[in-house]
Amino acid sequence: MENENWNNCQKATFLIEKRKLTRISLREILFLYYHLYQCKLCTLFKKQSHLIDHAFLQIFSEGIPTLDEKSKNEIQAKIDSKLDNN
Amino acid sequence: MGDQLIVTEPKEWVKTYGDYLYAFALPRVKDGEYAKDLVQETFLSALSKIDGFQGKSSVKTWLTAILKNKIIDGYRKKKIETVYSDLNNPEGGQMDFFDSNGGWDENHKPSPFPFETQDSLENKDLQTYLKFCFEKLPQVWRMVFIMKNIDEEKSDFICKEMNLSASNFWVIMHRAKLALRECLQKSGTV
Numbered sequence: 001m002e003n004e005n006w007n008n009c010q011k012a013t014f015l016i017e018k019r020k021l022t023r024i025s026l027r028e029i030l031f032l033y034y035h036l037y038q039c040k041l042c043t044l045f046k047k048q049s050h051l052i053d054h055a056f057l058q059i060f061s062e063g064i065p066t067l068d069e070k071s072k073n074e075i076q077a078k079i080d081s082k083l084d085n086n
Numbered sequence: 087m088g089d090q091l092i093v094t095e096p097k098e099w100v101k102t103y104g105d106y107l108y109a110f111a112l113p114r115v116k117d118g119e120y121a122k123d124l125v126q127e128t129f130l131s132a133l134s135k136i137d138g139f140q141g142k143s144s145v146k147t148w149l150t151a152i153l154k155n156k157i158i159d160g161y162r163k164k165k166i167e168t169v170y171s172d173l174n175n176p177e178g179g180q181m182d183f184f185d186s187n188g189g190w191d192e193n194h195k196p197s198p199f200p201f202e203t204q205d206s207l208e209n210k211d212l213q214t215y216l217k218f219c220f221e222k223l224p225q226v227w228r229m230v231f232i233m234k235n236i237d238e239e240k241s242d243f244i245c246k247e248m249n250l251s252a253s254n255f256w257v258i259m260h261r262a263k264l265a266l267r268e269c270l271q272k273s274g275t276v
Binding site for chain 2: 005007008009010011013014017018021022041042044045048049051052053055056057058059060065066067071072074075076078079080082083
């Protein structure tokens with residue numbers, strides 16, 4: 001087994017992200033707990049990462065853009081002509 | 087059965103689903119004209135496949151699936167060759183976030199965001215800066231990030247569609263977040 005570098009912030013931040021989206025191994029979970037216990041920077045990263053995820057979802061649910069009428073009519077015309085040809 | 091769908095439904099498509107499909111496409115392709123073209127292509131291609139539509143899903147779901155495929159196709163054609171170079175794109179954020187031991191590089195250490203983050207439920211500052219920062223990410227990263235976080239696609243699916251290895255997928259998710267976080271940290275201070 002490889003020699004664990006418990007201070008590896010690159011690995012910790014990678015696992016923080018990965019864990020949000022899939023299962024990680026028990027060994028990785030233990031690494032993460034131990035690392036975050038003693039690393040303020042990665043703890044801050046984790047908190048900010050959650051903030052980003054949350055804000056990202058909000059951006060996508062707000063201010064829905066709409067198709068202008070002119071474009072709608074153009075598309076409708078194409079559909080109509082295709083329907084007429086069938 | 088098919089008659090009803092073929093004759094009446096498509097006449098109502100643009101009115102019923104146009105805005106929805108456009109709103110779906112726009113943030114994913116960023117370009118309004120291109121988004122419009124994709125919506126039009128979606129309707130036209132749906133029309134030619136309508137006999138295959140079996141009503142197992144709603145028309146909206148069906149059209150969205152067609153649109154999604156077209157968006158992904160567009161990426162595949164134009165951008166996929168840049169995935170690997172994007173990984174080394176300094177704008178997207180790179181290696182030197184960390185030193186050779188995996189510790190934070192001095193110039194990339196996290197510090198609190200320079201704007202209010204307390205009221206995170208309705209945080210307009212955060213959202214504004216995040217939009218700006220997200221636009222700066224390489225295109226493929228954006229697509230992968232949206233597919234995972236917004237569309238909630240399975241990682242396997244994304245890898246297959248975007249022609250990525252599993253490890254490259256995780257590297258993109260990791261670096262995208264590192265880059266976004268750092269960009270936010272620098273926002274509002276200029």
